[in-house]
Amino acid sequence: MNAFITGAASGIGKATADALLKRGWSLALADIAVDDLYVVKEEYPDRVSVYVLDVTDESAFSSAVADFAAQHNGKLRLMFNCAGVLEVNRFTDISTRRHDQIIDINVKGVLHGCRSAYPFLRDTPGAQVINMSSASATYGIPEFAVYSASKFAVQGLTEALNIEWRKDGIHVGDIMPPFVKTPMLTSQEHGAAIIDALGVNLTAEDVAEAVMKQLSFKLTHRPVSLPFTLLFLFSQITPRPLTGLLIRLLSRH
Known part of the structure; x- marks a missing residue:
């Protein structure tokens, strides 16, 4: 089994790499x-x-994936698009340059990963793409506006490709954790009311375990943690304004 993991140096990417290495994967x-x-x-x-890789560089991404697949007879069992960035603050207090960077890494990085991996996934039985989404793709989250938008994009891409690539034998799914105690979150200069309301109750290892479950029991969207799973299911069966009301209540200062 082999996997290509972006954002592998820390947080969820690192924890997932550790979990896969313990299971004998090549990475x-x-x-x-x-x-x-x-x-x-x-x-x-x-x-x-x-691989030293900027996921916004499609050419470099394609070269890295092709090089790794060549070491494994042109096969790739898993593409894990985990790289991402976050800025917690009011929309107007975050620079346009930073907004652009969030979109470039969180959305274009996933696009490049999927496109680069496709030829090798197609030739590998049981191949999967796992994209890192977020609970913030359930409903737009204040003070996470562009990050939230980026995860909505990932969610939509995941749904579309899971249908489009089914004929190629490739499953595409995403992982949707709420707040996770990783450097990406703990390094934020600004907080948000919703973080205070919900708390940070997950570790990177918790999310890595969800990735392990996704490898054997494939879902299109995999929410992480029981509380968020219940909220996610609630959001799927109730009118959207009710979910918005809940988010507004949780986001009160």
């Missing part, structure tokens, strides 16, 4: 900063390849 670990990844490669020299 491509890709990130912009890779010093820590070479430590992993030293421990697993025959099962880990490291």
